[in-house]
Amino acid sequence: MIYWLIILGIVLFIAASLIITTLRVTIPPMPSSRAVRWLMIAFLKKYHYEGSIVELGAGWGGLSRKAARALPHLPVTGIEISLLPFVFSWITQKVSGLKNLKHKKSDIYRIPFEPGAAYLCYLSSACMGQLEEQLTREESQGILVVSAVFALPGRIPLEVKEVNDLYRSRVYVYLLE
Numbered sequence: 001m002i003y004w005l006i007i008l009g010i011v012l013f014i015a016a017s018l019i020i021t022t023l024r025v026t027i028p029p030m031p032s033s034r035a036v037r038w039l040m041i042a043f044l045k046k047y048h049y050e051g052s053i054v055e056l057g058a059g060w061g062g063l064s065r066k067a068a069r070a071l072p073h074l075p076v077t078g079i080e081i082s083l084l085p086f087v088f089s090w091i092t093q094k095v096s097g098l099k100n101l102k103h104k105k106s107d108i109y110r111i112p113f114e115p116g117a118a119y120l121c122y123l124s125s126a127c128m129g130q131l132e133e134q135l136t137r138e139e140s141q142g143i144l145v146v147s148a149v150f151a152l153p154g155r156i157p158l159e160v161k162e163v164n165d166l167y168r169s170r171v172y173v174y175l176l177e
C-alpha cells in the first residue's frame with residue numbers, strides 16, 4: 001500500500017510540475033520534429049562557424065544533444081526553466097559523455113546575450129515577442145537566431161525554409177544588426 005502511495009505521489013508531482021510550468025511560460029516541453037531539427041542544424045552549419053550555441057528553452061535536451069554531436073568543436077548550452085525536462089537533459093548529458101554540452105536551469109530572459117553566439121529556439125509567439133524586446137534592449141549585434149515555427153516580430157529573416165513535417169513548419173534565421 002505504502003509503495004502505491006509513493007508512486008502516486010511521484011506521478012502527481014511530475015504532472016503538477018509540468019502543468020504549472022507550462023501555464024507559467026505559455027509553452028509545454030514539446031520536442032521539435034526530426035525534420036525541423038535537421039534544418040536548424042543545417043542552418044547552423046551554413047551560418048555559424050565559431051562561438052557558442054545556446055538553446056533557449058531546451059526542453060528534454062534532444063536538439064542541444066544533436067547540435068553538440070553535429071558541431072563537436074563548438075560549446076553548446078541548453079537553458080530550460082522546467083525542472084523535470086532540465087533534470088532529464090542533465091542526466092542524459094552525463095550518460096552521453098558529450099564534453100561540449102551543458103545544461104542550465106534558468107529563465108531565458110535572465111541570461112545576457114553572448115557576443116557572436118548562435119541562439120536556437122522553439123518557443124511560442126508570446127515568448128518571441130518577449131525575446132524581441134530583450135534583443136532590442138540589450139547588446140545583440142552579430143547574434144544569429146534560428147527559430148523553429150515562430151518568427152521574431154518586426155524583423156526580416158535572412159532565410160526561411162519550410163520542412164516536410166505534419167504541420168509544414170517553418171524555420172527562420174536572423175542575423176541581428
Ligand SMILES: C[S@@+](CC[C@H](N)C(=O)[O-])C[C@H]1O[C@@H](n2cnc3c(N)ncnc32)[C@H](O)[C@@H]1O
Pocket residue numbers: 021025027028029030031032055056057058059060061062063079080081082085106107108109121122123127
Ligand atoms: C516547445 S519546447 C521546445 C523544446 C526544444 N527546444 C526542442 O526543440 O525540442 C519549449 C521549451 O521552452 C521552455 N521555456 C519557455 N519559456 C522559458 C523561459 N522563460 N525560460 C526557460 N525555458 C523556457 C519550456 O519550458 C519548454 O520546455
